[in-house]
Amino acid sequence: xxxxxxxxxxxxxxxxxxxxxxxxxxxxxxxxxxxxxxxxxxxxxxxxxxxxxxxxxxxxxxxxxxxxxxxxxxxxxxxxxxxxxxxxxxxxxxxxxxxxxxxxxxxx
Amino acid sequence: xxxxxxxxxxxxxxxxxxxxxxxxxxxxxxxxxxxxxxxxxxxxxxxxxxxxxxxxxxxxxxxxxxxxxxxxxxxxxxxxxxxxxxxxxxxxxxxxxxxxxxxxxxxxxxxxxxxxxxxxxxxxxxxxxxxxxxxxxxxxxxxxxxxxxxxxxxxxxxxxxxxxxxxxxxxxxxxxxxxxxxxxxxxxxxxxxxxxxxxxxxxxxxxxxxxxxxxxxxxxxxxxxxxxxxxxxxxxxxxxxxxxxxxxxxxxxxxxxxxxxxxxxxxxxxxxxxxxxxxxxxxxxxxxxxxxxxxxxxxxxxxxxxxxxxxxxxxxxxxxxxxxxxxxxxxxxxxxxxxxxxxxxxxxxxxxx
Numbered sequence: 408x409x410x411x412x413x414x415x416x417x418x419x420x421x422x423x424x425x426x427x428x429x430x431x432x433x434x435x436x437x438x439x440x441x442x443x444x445x446x447x448x449x450x451x452x453x454x455x456x457x458x459x460x461x462x463x464x465x466x467x468x469x470x471x472x473x474x475x476x477x478x479x480x481x482x483x484x485x486x487x488x489x490x491x492x493x494x495x496x497x498x499x500x501x502x503x504x505x506x507x508x509x510x511x512x513x514x515x
Numbered sequence: 516x517x518x519x520x521x522x523x524x525x526x527x528x529x530x531x532x533x534x535x536x537x538x539x540x541x542x543x544x545x546x547x548x549x550x551x552x553x554x555x556x557x558x559x560x561x562x563x564x565x566x567x568x569x570x571x572x573x574x575x576x577x578x579x580x581x582x583x584x585x586x587x588x589x590x591x592x593x594x595x596x597x598x599x600x601x602x603x604x605x606x607x608x609x610x611x612x613x614x615x616x617x618x619x620x621x622x623x624x625x626x627x628x629x630x631x632x633x634x635x636x637x638x639x640x641x642x643x644x645x646x647x648x649x650x651x652x653x654x655x656x657x658x659x660x661x662x663x664x665x666x667x668x669x670x671x672x673x674x675x676x677x678x679x680x681x682x683x684x685x686x687x688x689x690x691x692x693x694x695x696x697x698x699x700x701x702x703x704x705x706x707x708x709x710x711x712x713x714x715x716x717x718x719x720x721x722x723x724x725x726x727x728x729x730x731x732x733x734x735x736x737x738x739x740x741x742x743x744x745x746x747x748x749x750x751x752x753x754x755x756x757x758x759x760x761x762x763x764x765x766x767x768x769x770x771x772x773x774x775x776x777x778x779x780x781x782x783x784x785x786x787x788x789x790x791x792x793x794x795x796x797x798x799x800x801x802x803x804x805x806x807x808x809x810x811x812x813x814x815x816x817x818x819x820x821x822x823x824x825x826x827x828x829x830x831x832x833x834x835x836x837x838x839x840x841x842x843x844x845x846x847x848x849x850x851x852x853x854x855x856x857x858x859x860x861x862x863x864x865x866x867x868x
Contacts, residue, residue, distance in 0.1 A: 439541065440548035455545055456574050460582045463538075475540075483544050 425453060427499050429461060430492055433471060438483040462486050470495060518566045519546050522576060529580035538583055546573060590657045598657045602650060609649050613642040629824065632831060688857065689778040700769045703762050710759070719746050719836075721809060721829055729825040731832050742819075744807065746829060751805040758796045765789045783854045790847040790854075797844045806833050 432445050439459055446453055465471045470492035475484050488496065523546070527539045550569050554561045573579065590598050722730040722743035730740060747755075768785055772778070809829045814822030 438548075439545050440552075454574075455549070456579055456582045459538075459541060459545065463534075463583070481544060481547055482540065483548075484541050 425451075425457065425461060426465065427503055428453075429458070429465065430470060430488055430496055430499065433486055433488040434493075436485045436487040438485050442486070465492070518563065518570065519543060519550075522546070522570050522573075525576035526580045529577060530583060534583075542573075542579070546570070549573065588661065590654065591661050594657055594661055598653065601653055601657075605649055605653065606646065609645050610642065613638055613645060629827070632827070635831065691772060691777060693773065696769050696773055700766060700773075703766050703769075707759060707762055707766075710755075719832070720744060721746050721825060721832075723819055723825075727820070729821070729828050731828050744809075746807050746809065746832065748804050748807055750803055751800060754796055754799050754803065754805075758793070758800075761789060761792045761796065765793075778857070780858065783858050787851050787854050790851045793847045794844050794851070797840050797847070801837060801840055801844075806836075 428446060428451055429442070432442060437445060439455070439462065442462075443453060443455065443458055462471060462473070466473055466486070470489055471486050472489045473484050473486045475482050477483075520543075523539050523543050526542055527535050530538055546569060549572070550561050550566060553565055553569055557565065559565070720731070720743040722740040724730050724739050725741045726739070731746070768782070768789060772782055775782070806829075809826060811822045811826045814825045819825065
């Protein structure tokens with residue numbers, strides 16, 4: 408497998424995970440850059456080019472809500488999980504736990 | 516304008532107008548956050564060098580803009596299979612209409628070689644134009660559907676659940692395509708009737724009309740024709756007689772097949788045999804001394820005015836005739852290949868009944 412193919416597989420693997428990771432961290436309001444740092448601090452590196460479009464997509468799906476606020480001297484867009492997202496999150500977590508359990512059995 | 520402004524504007528100009536300002540503001544804010552952090556880490560104020568490093572890290576404006584766009588298609592994957600079906604259904608009709616129009620244009624008596632050439636060239640030109648316009652129009656309609664009825668494909672996918680009963684409509688490998696066989700039967704009988712409805716040697720003639728001008732026609736006993744000569748040699752008629760016999764065999768085979776209602780191995784081999792004979796005879800027609808040699812000099816020697824036109828018409832006729840025989844060879848060969856595949860892989864089901 409070429410390096411490029413490997414990278415593509417990794418990207419595919421991470422794509423679904425990132426949605427759950429982002430939703431899980433937005434129970435408290437965050438702006439993009441602070442969210443990147445929060446995820447990074449917990450070991451998940453995500454680049455800006457991936458995160459910002461994803462935040463917009465999740466917002467258009469009604470899972471997040473956002474608002475612009477000016478803090479210090481700069482406007483920032485703050486994101487927070489919506490009621491719909493909050494209702495969905497436990498089901499996504501349960502699904503994730505199931506996937507991990509199955510995968511652990513498969514990869515043993 | 517600062518480097519950040521230029522960068523943001525480079526991303527923005529690649530975005531759809533809807534939401535552009537919002538995305539630009541967010542990218543600007545993210546870049547400034549990143550710049551602040553890098554400045555703190557480097558222990559120096561923001562300068563061009565630092566800004567360029569941050570912009571490089573953020574990425575090529577084209578790629579950044581692409582991240583905000585859903586994949587864009589002229590015709591998306593949901594509608595494409597339908598688009599393909601429509602194109603493949605309409606294009607043959609366009610070609611057939613062009614051929615019919617050519618036949619009508621050529622059927623008029625008294626056309627000169629120049630006129631024949633003009634008609635053929637015009638038909639080819641019109642055909643190319645029609646094909647382009649047809650494909651373009653279908654593409655245009657589907658592109659509009661893709662944009663105006665975005666839920667069309669989704670709705671189709673949701674409402675038209677796959678029904679396993681559709682498997683029953685896939686024909687078993689030995690079932691007959693009755694329509695195709697009936698069409699073959701009708702056309703073969705028609706060909707035999709047409710070719711035998713005139714004196715055998717008058718199948719194709721070059722004639723000179725009483726009012727002047729050359730003529731190429733199917734039947735020579737036309738009052739307006741002062742002189743005529745068969746364009747086909749006795750050698751051709753010998754081969755053609757054998758071909759008619761093979762057509763007779765084919766008719767017999769098709770009738771037996773229709774009465775049996777399904778393919779049998781012997782019928783496939785018989786079809787291969789008949790088609791191989793057809794191909795062989797057609798090749799013999801192409802390779803053999805099929806056409807009477809008509810030259811400008813021979814027509815001039817016979818005392819006809821404007822012999823060049825007569826020769827040019829003969830040239831157009833022989834080319835068309837050879838083209839027709841070539842098409843017949845192609846389709847007969849295709850049938851041979853199809854039957855061989857069926858004999859080789861008898862258990863693979865065929866689509867359609």
